[in-house]
Amino acid sequence: MTYPLFFNKIPTIKLQDDLASFLGAFEDGIIEFSYLDIVKSAGHSCPTVLGAYLMTLKGLEALYENEIPKRGEIITEFKEAQNIGVAGVIGNVMMNITGAATTNGFKGLNGKFDRNHLMKFEQNINEANVRFTRVDTLKSVDVFYDASSVKPHEDMNFLMQKCMQGSATKDEKIEFAKLWQKRVEDISLNIDKVIKVKLL
Numbered sequence: 001m002t003y004p005l006f007f008n009k010i011p012t013i014k015l016q017d018d019l020a021s022f023l024g025a026f027e028d029g030i031i032e033f034s035y036l037d038i039v040k041s042a043g044h045s046c047p048t049v050l051g052a053y054l055m056t057l058k059g060l061e062a063l064y065e066n067e068i069p070k071r072g073e074i075i076t077e078f079k080e081a082q083n084i085g086v087a088g089v090i091g092n093v094m095m096n097i098t099g100a101a102t103t104n105g106f107k108g109l110n111g112k113f114d115r116n117h118l119m120k121f122e123q124n125i126n127e128a129n130v131r132f133t134r135v136d137t138l139k140s141v142d143v144f145y146d147a148s149s150v151k152p153h154e155d156m157n158f159l160m161q162k163c164m165q166g167s168a169t170k171d172e173k174i175e176f177a178k179l180w181q182k183r184v185e186d187i188s189l190n191i192d193k194v195i196k197v198k199l200l
Contacts, residue, residue: 010035017071052093072099075133
């Protein structure tokens with residue numbers, strides 16, 4: 001499997017999942033997600049998928065500080081409806097990492113490990129892209145993502161149009177894909193510029 005090497009340079013996200021521990025999936029329930037893991041499940045790498053990953057990374061760092069985040073115990077809220085814009089795409093990425101689900105998640109065992117109703121859409125969270133809340137302490141953080149300051153190569157949009165129109169050559173298709181991932185890489189190198197976290 002060949003992929004852009006910068007995927008490996010993006011920080012990983014480590015969590016502890018009591019369900020994974022209980023069922024023996026991972027020792028002590030320790031799970032570590034990489035950006036590559038998320039790209040595999042999403043099927044592609046783009047500024048939205050990366051942004052969802054980085055928002056989760058930085059949001060959980062602020063929410064748990066020196067603790068390991070508890071997977072399956074993180075409420076994840078969005079102001080948009082699930083079918084508006086890229087909210088659903090972002091939600092899918094965050095569901096994979098946090099375990100939070102709407103009504104399609106694991107329903108629990110004997111009243112424990114229920115993952116449903118932890119992900120909520122159309123919530124009153126002002127201008128934040130997402131709000132994470134700890135189930136145990138109810139501490140929350142709002143996370144903001146804006147990659148508009150990281151500009152794409154000047155040829156990227158032109159080549160994208162040619163690809164979409166079916167008029168691009170093989171070399172132009174390859175060049176477009178490289179420029180697309182170059183922008184994703186540039187965003188990943190400016191995490192503190194594109195991600196802002198506000199403690200509530």
